[in-house]
Amino acid sequence: MDTPQAPAAPSVDADVRQVSRRAVIGWAGAGVALGAAAAGTAVAVTRHNDGAAGSSGVSVTDSAAVPFYGDHQSGIATPVQDRLHFAAFDVTTDDRAALVDMLKQWTSAAAAMTGGREVGDGAVDGPDDAPPDDTGEALGLPASRLTLTIGFGPTLFEQDGKDRFGIRAKRPEALIDLPHFPGDNLDQARSGGDICIQACADDPQVAVHAIRNLARIGMGTVSVRWSQLGFGKTSSTTPDAQTPRNLMGFKDGTHNVSGTDTKALADHVWAAPGDGQDWMTGGSYLVARRIRMHIETWDRSSLTEQENVFGRTKGEGAPFGKQKERDTPDLKALPDDSHVRLAHPDSNGGLRILRRGFSFTDGTDGLGRLDAGLFFLAYQRDTRKAFVPLQRKLAGNDALNEYIQHVGSAHFACPSGVRKPGEWWGQALFG
Amino acid sequence: MDTPQAPAAPSVDADVRQVSRRAVIGWAGAGVALGAAAAGTAVAVTRHNDGAAGSSGVSVTDSAAVPFYGDHQSGIATPVQDRLHFAAFDVTTDDRAALVDMLKQWTSAAAAMTGGREVGDGAVDGPDDAPPDDTGEALGLPASRLTLTIGFGPTLFEQDGKDRFGIRAKRPEALIDLPHFPGDNLDQARSGGDICIQACADDPQVAVHAIRNLARIGMGTVSVRWSQLGFGKTSSTTPDAQTPRNLMGFKDGTHNVSGTDTKALADHVWAAPGDGQDWMTGGSYLVARRIRMHIETWDRSSLTEQENVFGRTKGEGAPFGKQKERDTPDLKALPDDSHVRLAHPDSNGGLRILRRGFSFTDGTDGLGRLDAGLFFLAYQRDTRKAFVPLQRKLAGNDALNEYIQHVGSAHFACPSGVRKPGEWWGQALFG
Numbered sequence: 001m002d003t004p005q006a007p008a009a010p011s012v013d014a015d016v017r018q019v020s021r022r023a024v025i026g027w028a029g030a031g032v033a034l035g036a037a038a039a040g041t042a043v044a045v046t047r048h049n050d051g052a053a054g055s056s057g058v059s060v061t062d063s064a065a066v067p068f069y070g071d072h073q074s075g076i077a078t079p080v081q082d083r084l085h086f087a088a089f090d091v092t093t094d095d096r097a098a099l100v101d102m103l104k105q106w107t108s109a110a111a112a113m114t115g116g117r118e119v120g121d122g123a124v125d126g127p128d129d130a131p132p133d134d135t136g137e138a139l140g141l142p143a144s145r146l147t148l149t150i151g152f153g154p155t156l157f158e159q160d161g162k163d164r165f166g167i168r169a170k171r172p173e174a175l176i177d178l179p180h181f182p183g184d185n186l187d188q189a190r191s192g193g194d195i196c197i198q199a200c201a202d203d204p205q206v207a208v209h210a211i212r213n214l215a216r217i218g219m220g221t222v223s224v225r226w227s228q229l230g231f232g233k234t235s236s237t238t239p240d241a242q243t244p245r246n247l248m249g250f251k252d253g254t255h256n257v258s259g260t261d262t263k264a265l266a267d268h269v270w271a272a273p274g275d276g277q278d279w280m281t282g283g284s285y286l287v288a289r290r291i292r293m294h295i296e297t298w299d300r301s302s303l304t305e306q307e308n309v310f311g312r313t314k315g316e317g318a319p320f321g322k323q324k325e326r327d328t329p330d331l332k333a334l335p336d337d338s339h340v341r342l343a344h345p346d347s348n349g350g351l352r353i354l355r356r357g358f359s360f361t362d363g364t365d366g367l368g369r370l371d372a373g374l375f376f377l378a379y380q381r382d383t384r385k386a387f388v389p390l391q392r393k394l395a396g397n398d399a400l401n402e403y404i405q406h407v408g409s410a411h412f413a414c415p416s417g418v419r420k421p422g423e424w425w426g427q428a429l430f431g
Numbered sequence: 432m433d434t435p436q437a438p439a440a441p442s443v444d445a446d447v448r449q450v451s452r453r454a455v456i457g458w459a460g461a462g463v464a465l466g467a468a469a470a471g472t473a474v475a476v477t478r479h480n481d482g483a484a485g486s487s488g489v490s491v492t493d494s495a496a497v498p499f500y501g502d503h504q505s506g507i508a509t510p511v512q513d514r515l516h517f518a519a520f521d522v523t524t525d526d527r528a529a530l531v532d533m534l535k536q537w538t539s540a541a542a543a544m545t546g547g548r549e550v551g552d553g554a555v556d557g558p559d560d561a562p563p564d565d566t567g568e569a570l571g572l573p574a575s576r577l578t579l580t581i582g583f584g585p586t587l588f589e590q591d592g593k594d595r596f597g598i599r600a601k602r603p604e605a606l607i608d609l610p611h612f613p614g615d616n617l618d619q620a621r622s623g624g625d626i627c628i629q630a631c632a633d634d635p636q637v638a639v640h641a642i643r644n645l646a647r648i649g650m651g652t653v654s655v656r657w658s659q660l661g662f663g664k665t666s667s668t669t670p671d672a673q674t675p676r677n678l679m680g681f682k683d684g685t686h687n688v689s690g691t692d693t694k695a696l697a698d699h700v701w702a703a704p705g706d707g708q709d710w711m712t713g714g715s716y717l718v719a720r721r722i723r724m725h726i727e728t729w730d731r732s733s734l735t736e737q738e739n740v741f742g743r744t745k746g747e748g749a750p751f752g753k754q755k756e757r758d759t760p761d762l763k764a765l766p767d768d769s770h771v772r773l774a775h776p777d778s779n780g781g782l783r784i785l786r787r788g789f790s791f792t793d794g795t796d797g798l799g800r801l802d803a804g805l806f807f808l809a810y811q812r813d814t815r816k817a818f819v820p821l822q823r824k825l826a827g828n829d830a831l832n833e834y835i836q837h838v839g840s841a842h843f844a845c846p847s848g849v850r851k852p853g854e855w856w857g858q859a860l861f862g
Binding site: 123124127131132135136138203208212215216225227228231232245246248249250295299300302303304306313314361363 | 655
């Protein structure tokens with residue numbers, strides 16, 4: 001078999017036991033670091049590189065590891081990392097036990113990789129006549145703030161009327177099949193999926209490595225339906241930070257939910273007791289939309305047109321009539337169909353979402369145009385009360401629609417966090 | 432028109448004159464910085480962000496600008512940056528003057544962008560009723576060691592027997608139509624091209640911005656034929672640096688030509704007087720190959736098989752029987768069909784190439800497999816004496832062939848550097 005020999009119920013001790021004889025010195029340090037991470041302290045670790053003969057192992061770098069265990073999954077309120085690899089999987093088996101076993105193995109591997117460690121025995125240890133447990137391309141790279149966030153799509157609960165895994169009754173009401181919005185031109189090959197994994201890291205090689213190794217562990221149980229690389233973040237969840245620019249050259253989503261604003265997170269992002277299914281308490285609903293930008297058309301429009309579309313200046317990103325990006329906008333002073341006016345919480349009864357979108361460029365289409373745009377990711381407490389009404393309004397009115405098209409769409413229920421070693425992704429749903 | 436109003440013969444003074452009234456303070460500093468860059472000193476600059484009202488402008492950051500002017504183009508011997516955006520263009524006009532005009536505009540824009548400045552009047556200056564000269568998504572980002580390297584493909588000199596631009600007689604003999612190699616499975620939509628631009632930078636947004644703005648300037652004269660994003664470098668041109676790992680988890684190309692090894696560069700990389708066409712003296716020939724990796728198959732092979740394929744250890748990357756990556760291999764101790772043995776200069780009469788390849792992942796193919804691999808870039812003094820014999824040998828014998836397939840191919844003549852402001856890309860060819 002080519003899957004790691006991870007224990008069904010991983011624990012820190014079990015992880016340490018998996019480590020090879022040659023890596024003991026490095027891992028003694030890693031144990032300490034892991035303890036700190038579990039306690040909520042970000043620590044910096046580097047993957048043990050066996051070939052370096054003990055000279056690497058754990059070292060302090062400028063790239064911290066994000067704690068894996070907690071009440072909420074990391075990768076949502078976590079300060080947005082620089083790069084993204086996102087994958088949607090289809091489950092290819094009807095065997096519930098096999099799916100559960102994979103989720104346990106995934107959890108163990110995710111705890112290792114987000115901690116800056118290799119999967120299982122690693123890339124160079126274990127028996128030489130067997131495939132290595134880890135594919136190895138992240139050997140020697142720091143943890144790079146990798147987060148892995150899992151979500152479950154509507155089709156995992158029910159597909160073609162079938163209760164595939166005995167969890168239909170646990171489908172949250174908020175996990176709706178998203179409605180058609182005006183202007184949607186969705187490619188089914190880039191939409192949907194039974195399970196998603198969002199991998200974010202400051203180093204793309206670390207994010208790609210993580211998705212690849214999870215796909216490998218899942219071989220025979222899941223297959224990748226679609227995946228998306230994001231090369232540049234477009235959102236900030238850090239208060240007062242400058243919002244990064246999207247490929248239209250603008251800052252957008254200034255009034256994002258801050259990852260440190262506990263009240264806003266509770267009100268708008270985390271599902272609460274009484275919201276619906278108990279297993280989702282502390283979780284969040286993720287909407288992913290692949291938004292192609294008609295870049296060539298946008299680039300031919302005047303600065304005035306561009307600024308009117310957003311309702312803010314291009315240079316600073318200030319709302320019209322204001323000086324700074326974060327100045328409170330005078331919404332009535334903005335064009336009726338401007339993006340800021342339409343999307344602002346004050347125009348939507350206080351509605352807010354947490355955005356974590358990334359710019360993408362995937363080569364060229366058949367007409368010589370860059371296939372580029374925004375891979376929009378939004379987390380919310382209830383999609384029916386957040387993304388759906390907001391997108392209905394935008395799709396019908398936003399001046400931006402002339403320059404964009406939604407070409408992919410997916411919706412996932414992301415459960416609460418794995419609180420301690422031994423628990424696993426989806427335990428409250430399947431356990 | 433939506434193209435920048437760049438002067439036909441750009442100069443530092445002309446560039447400074449283009450700067451808006453609102454940016455004068457920042458640009459006074461930029462003039463100094465540019466002078467230092469022209470003198471060969473790497474300087475750190477940040478794009479002027481007009482909206483920041485003079486608070487940004489030029490500042491010292493940790494990301495240096497690579498000098499644009501010099502005897503050789505930057506982006507070849509330059510220490511390899513972290514990210515790549517590569518574009519191949521087709522010329523869509525028969526008008527030689529229009530092509531020359533575009534090359535002049537490109538040169539001006541490239542000098543600005545590699546210097547950490549905006550194209551033309553920038554993203555927020557100039558008349559408000561006209562499209563901005565710069566698309567703006569790199570506003571406020573550092574130069575990020577951006578290099579832009581141009582090359583001319585065989586079809587620019589002659590296509591379907593036609594001397595398109597009166598330069599057929601100047602086609603270098605070394606700029607051959609590459610032969611078919613065993614195992615090639617080339618997608619014509621990802622192969623060839625009249626002109627290429629290699630954009631390398633430590634920040635992908637800066638590389639993507641550069642290609643996009645050149646494509647925009649070229650609208651009506653060229654169109655993008657194909658483009659490729661590379662997320663992680665796989666080669667080093669820095670002596671003694673560890674070679675980064677490819678997506679097979681291995682270090683490869685250890686004995687790369689160093690960017691500081693003047694003799695090796697002269698012997699193996701730079702075209703010399705007497706080599707052929709005078710306009711290529713100081714230039715280099717670039718072969719680009721999109722190499723898909725059968726990752727899922729590779730991941731099922733044993734560690735022993737993987738190490739035998741390369742002839743080196745996976746952990747350290749040491750040749751069999753040696754301790755360190757850079758130890759001299761005992762070639763006879765390696766398997767006959769191992770990649771290191773076949774590709775090593777000592778097995779090829781001292782043949783060497785300068786590699787600058789990058790890992791890519793472009794989503795998923797129709798079978799749920801990651802479309803990932805190596806975008807191989809190699810620079811050499813004469814392709815007929817370097818890539819061609821080497822690839823003939825590898826394609827026929829390399830154990831690696833079981834796990835890879837060449838799916839894209841292109842060949843370009845990259846001229847010498849633009850030596851000073853006022854000169855332009857292709858001047859020796861077209862001038």
